[in-house]
Amino acid sequence: DQQVKQNSPSLSVQEGRISILNCDYTNSMFDYFLWYKKYPAEGPTFLISISSIKDKNEDGRFTVFLNKSAKHLSLHIVPSQPGDSAVYFCAASLRLYSGAGSYQLTFGKGTKLSVIP
Amino acid sequence: KAGVTQTPRYLIKTRGQQVTLSCSPISGHRSVSWYQQTPGQGLQFLFEYFSETQRNKGNFPGRFSGRQFSNSRSEMNVSTLELGDSALYLCASSSGWDRRIQNTEAFFGQGTRLTVV
Numbered sequence: 001d002q003q004v005k006q007n008s009p010s011l012s013v014q015e016g017r018i019s020i021l022n023c024d025y026t027n028s029m030f031d032y033f034l035w036y037k038k039y040p041a042e043g044p045t046f047l048i049s050i051s052s053i054k055d056k057n058e059d060g061r062f063t064v065f066l067n068k069s070a071k072h073l074s075l076h077i078v079p080s081q082p083g084d085s086a087v088y089f090c091a092a093s094l095r096l097y098s099g100a101g102s103y104q105l106t107f108g109k110g111t112k113l114s115v116i117p
Numbered sequence: 118k119a120g121v122t123q124t125p126r127y128l129i130k131t132r133g134q135q136v137t138l139s140c141s142p143i144s145g146h147r148s149v150s151w152y153q154q155t156p157g158q159g160l161q162f163l164f165e166y167f168s169e170t171q172r173n174k175g176n177f178p179g180r181f182s183g184r185q186f187s188n189s190r191s192e193m194n195v196s197t198l199e200l201g202d203s204a205l206y207l208c209a210s211s212s213g214w215d216r217r218i219q220n221t222e223a224f225f226g227q228g229t230r231l232t233v234v
Contacts, residue, residue, distance in 0.1 A: 104150065107161075108159070
């Protein structure tokens with residue numbers, strides 16, 4: 001049972017336009033969401049995160065939107081650049097302990113973004 | 118500040134052998150998690166250690182084990198290797214969840230590419 005889903009395996013966008021990557025989740029207990037970018041043969045690089053108490057978080061060209069009622073989040077990249085071409089993973093976290101808690105991430109299967117010059 | 122270091126980067130083993138992978142987290146981080154990435158399953162959580170204790174474990178067989186040392190460095194071991202264990206193994210470090218900190222992120226190493234032949 002896949003708790004975090006990225007339904008688009010790939011996305012192509014023209015340079016300078018907006019890239020929108022989508023993610024859906026099923027577990028309403030998830031309370032923290034993250035986006036990671038990954039190049040082949042490298043570890044994921046953290047991009048941006050959002051707590052479940054917020055509905056938007058912005059960092060430069062990257063904005064994450066969270067719609068808790070729909071159990072949906074999206075990552076917007078504006079403007080898209082060729083260097084943004086990578087696989088993007090959506091991840092959700094479930095805090096299991098109070099205090100300094102356990103950190104388990106559940107990942108989607110990723111969306112490969114290609115930004116065309 | 119040094120990042121997460123995983124050794125070795127690449128490893129080739131034969132079926133039935135065992136393997137030990139190493140991870141040094143970011144200085145000051147006490148939580149270390151391990152993930153397996155395969156083309157078919159994406160990134161899957163193996164286990165998480167905090168202060169030398171395994172606090173959380175994913176759905177993997179007992180052949181997969183780990184430990185954490187007092188300096189927070191962690192090792193994972195896979196015994197009786199199978200062809201299906203071929204994957205990129207990623208280690209992530211985090212300071213651990215803290216109520217006072219809204220945003221905590223897990224930072225990944227570059228991974229160890231294990232090939233079982």
